[in-house]
Amino acid sequence: xxxxxxxxxxxxxxxxxNQSFPTLKGFDGEGDLYTxxxxxxxxxxxxxxxxNYSEESIKDRINDDMEWLQEKAFHHxxxxxxxxxxxxxxxxxxxxxxKNLNSLETAVQSKESKLMSSFDLISGNEEWNLKIYCDxxxxxxxxxxxxxTIEAKREEISQMPKGKQFFEKKKLDKLIESQLEEEKNKISxxxxxxxxxxxxxxxxxxxxxxxxxxxxxNMTWNGVYLIPESKIEVFLEQLQHYEKSMxxxxxxxxxxxxxxxxxxxxFS
Amino acid sequence: MQPxxxxxxxxxxxxxxxxxxxxxxxxxxxxxxxxIVERHAIRRVEGGTLTDEQIENLGEALMNLEExxxxxxxxFGLDDDDLNIDLGPLGSLM
Numbered sequence: 001x002x003x004x005x006x007x008x009x010x011x012x013x014x015x016x017x018n019q020s021f022p023t024l025k026g027f028d029g030e031g032d033l034y035t036x037x038x039x040x041x042x043x044x045x046x047x048x049x050x051x052n053y054s055e056e057s058i059k060d061r062i063n064d065d066m067e068w069l070q071e072k073a074f075h076h077x078x079x080x081x082x083x084x085x086x087x088x089x090x091x092x093x094x095x096x097x098x099k100n101l102n103s104l105e106t107a108v109q110s111k112e113s114k115l116m117s118s119f120d121l122i123s124g125n126e127e128w129n130l131k132i133y134c135d136x137x138x139x140x141x142x143x144x145x146x147x148x149t150i151e152a153k154r155e156e157i158s159q160m161p162k163g164k165q166f167f168e169k170k171k172l173d174k175l176i177e178s179q180l181e182e183e184k185n186k187i188s189x190x191x192x193x194x195x196x197x198x199x200x201x202x203x204x205x206x207x208x209x210x211x212x213x214x215x216x217x218n219m220t221w222n223g224v225y226l227i228p229e230s231k232i233e234v235f236l237e238q239l240q241h242y243e244k245s246m247x248x249x250x251x252x253x254x255x256x257x258x259x260x261x262x263x264x265x266x267f268s
Numbered sequence: 269m270q271p272x273x274x275x276x277x278x279x280x281x282x283x284x285x286x287x288x289x290x291x292x293x294x295x296x297x298x299x300x301x302x303x304i305v306e307r308h309a310i311r312r313v314e315g316g317t318l319t320d321e322q323i324e325n326l327g328e329a330l331m332n333l334e335e336x337x338x339x340x341x342x343x344f345g346l347d348d349d350d351l352n353i354d355l356g357p358l359g360s361l362m
Contacts, residue, residue: 163327164320166334167313170306211354 003050005098007043008033008079009089009260010108010267012119016042019086024079027072028052033079036101038108041115044083045104048097058095084260088123090115090267091260111267118265125200125226127264128235128257132188132221133213135250136180142249143183144176187251188221191242198235199225203263217252224263232258291344292351295337299351300361302337306330 006027016035024033026046036043061068073094080091098104108115144150150172157168196202205222213219227235236255243253309326312318318326341347353361 161324162331163324163329166327166331167310167323170310 003099004048004053005036005043005045005101005104006048006053007045007092007096007098007104008076009044009083009091010115011035011042011044011083011087011089012116012123013037013040013042015087022082022086024082025075027075036104038105039112041108041112043104043108044089053097055097058097062095080260084258088119089260090118090122090265091262092267096267107267115267121200122226122261122265125228125261125264126232126258127261128225128227128232128255129259130195130221130223130225130239131208131213131219131254131256132191133215133217133252133254134184134220135217136184138250139183140176140180143179147179150176150179184220192221192223195223195225195235195238198231198238199227201226201264205263217250226261226264288344292346295340295344295346296351296353296361298340299337302333306334 016037021033021035021044025031026033027048028046031047033044033046036045076094080089083089084091098107144154153168153172153175157165157172160168192202192204202223202225205224207219207222210216210218225235239253239255242251246253309330313323313326341351
């Protein structure tokens with residue numbers, strides 16, 4: 001046994017020594033998690049057998065064994081979430097492995113000051129994710145009915161001969177599509193800027209496609225926010241307000257959190 | 269009529285329902301060709317080389333084709349998402 005060290009997250013040593021560390025099963029389901037103090041920073045880790053968890057075998061399993069990947073990714077996430085309930089934690093990416101104690105210590109020591117600033121940033125704050133979805137069909141109707149340019153163009157087309165109407169309608173459809181995208185971005189951005197007022201930081205992530213979300217409506221915004229604990233309530237209230245006033249127009253809001261601060265602390 | 273295969277982008281060639289799966293496949297190919305022709309025609313019209321009469325004839329033909337396609341989709345219980353194939357990393361066919 002032994003060999004590799006699997007790193008879940010980094011905790012301020014002050015907190016790690018003040019509170020008892022919970023008993024949590026490690027990545028292989030056999031050993032337990034334990035801590036390694038590296039100066040002001042403490043690593044939450046578990047041991048892994050170097051033969052069973054070589055870089056190559058992990059890569060193969062990530063690519064070929066979906067069941068294993070799902071189980072282990074869930075384990076990593078659950079473990080980090082459990083730790084984040086007790087400690088200020090800089091979460092590490094799935095499958096962050098070190099060859100030995102020395103390499104882990106060197107990596108942590110070389111970034112000590114950056115890591116300490118990250119602790120300061122995330123301590124007392126929570127990471128929340130907001131996904132905004134929009135029913136394109138509903139919004140398209142509103143866009144095409146409320147826009148005088150589109151209305152005028154439609155009137156003009158109705159006077160044309162049938163064949164020409166076909167091409168002009170296609171052009172108009174394109175115009176409506178682009179107006180729709182503009183409108184979606186404009187509204188989402190306004191909401192984002194408003195919500196950022198309650199957050200310390202707010203970042204925009206890539207929207208997910210429908211194949212990932214499994215939904216019929218499209219994702220129009222995917223944002224992450226680092227919010228002071230004292231402002232979470234008002235942040236969520238604002239969201240509820242948006243939801244109530246915009247639901248009928250085809251908008252849906254999905255806020256999740258608190259998450260370990262994956263987007264506001266980096267060890268890479 | 270049974271609703272079309274709900275898993276987006278996959279052609280349903282279940283042996284018990286092969287007829288329906290085949291119709292979906294054939295309509296997908298026709299729809300792809302129709303869209304290619306339509307885009308090409310729009311480019312020609314925008315290019316300004318066609319006479320008003322040619323534009324009128326082309327427009328009417330494409331409109332009829334589009335209407336026919338809608339009818340066929342209704343007959344076979346298919347919607348736009350069913351006439352699209354997921355090409356994996358390349359994205360969707362249409």
